[in-house]
Amino acid sequence: MDNITHSLAGALVGQMGLKRRSRFAMAACLLGANAPDIDVFAPLVLPVQGISFHRGPVHGIFAWPILAAGIVAILWLVDRLKPRGEGALPFRAGPLFVVALLAVLTHPFLDWLTTYAIALFAPADWHWYSGDAIFIVDWVYWLLMIAGVLWSARRWDKAQPNPGRPAQAAGLVMLLYIAFNLAESSWAERTTIDLLRQRGIQPTLVVASPPPLAFWRRSLAWRSADSWGGGDLDFSSGLTIAPDLQPLRLDDPRLAAAESHDPHVRAFLVWSRMPIVVVIGGKAYLTDQRFYSALRSLAIPAPVRKLFSRNTFLIPLDTPAGQE
16 A cells, blocks of 8 residues: 555554553554655665565564564654653553554555555565455545544543544544445455356466555456456446456566566566566567556546556567677
8 A cells, every 4th residue: 555545554553542651652553654665765775576575584484573572662762862842641661562563464455456566475485465355545545544643632632531532543444434444355266266267268277456546346367277368347227347358478588588587577577466568569578467457447537547558567588789
């Protein structure tokens, strides 16, 4: 998810009541909700590729308590350096660690719900997991969380009874919204598998991608051992599978050559759940089917399709002259 959503999630759990557990508990909520994304800076200081490292080890289960402990350590230092004001809560390291850990957990949960996926057990295991339920920027999330945060903040400021109730209600509605989208994507993927099998195709993976804005629609990407295709789900027209099939082209010698000398290609293949090679204008490109096909779906608004049509995770595989 985007970091506005993560920040709102941290603010929401804080306004539910966690912010009263210790001094700087609200800061811990905001820091924890965004902490795993510190991995975007890793390529600046470590010999890693961003495409595979992001949403990898720092988003995985082994990092969660470490991130929470780091946040508590930083806030402990701030507590030592900044005198406590009159009426301020005392600094409680234990409760603050629990608050920070809960905030950290919101991040991989929200990221897992997208199609981008996370490697939950990296670096021990680089299998990528995704719920395929929510687009990476979701307007329903924003509305629910902004309403819950502002309403509860107002009640806290006025010392009204049950001030965390609006944030709690917003969180509950969010969970119901998530459950609906998870169920829809799961149904779409199962139904696609059944339809393909009726056509004599044995799919190895099906991903139902929610588009921006129209969260109730799905762009479908499926693949078998040697081919791939797509489809769409809309409540007005039902689930349709496109009749055309495309070869995966993973045996293209240009891919093997690029993989042998290009670390970015190798990293892309670590991250990609649905790698394919496409030929555009006579040139070969490595891409991921989830985004190559989904962002060309009619479920995506035309301006968004046009924006991504030129660079949808396309990695050129043709060796420029003089570099062979």
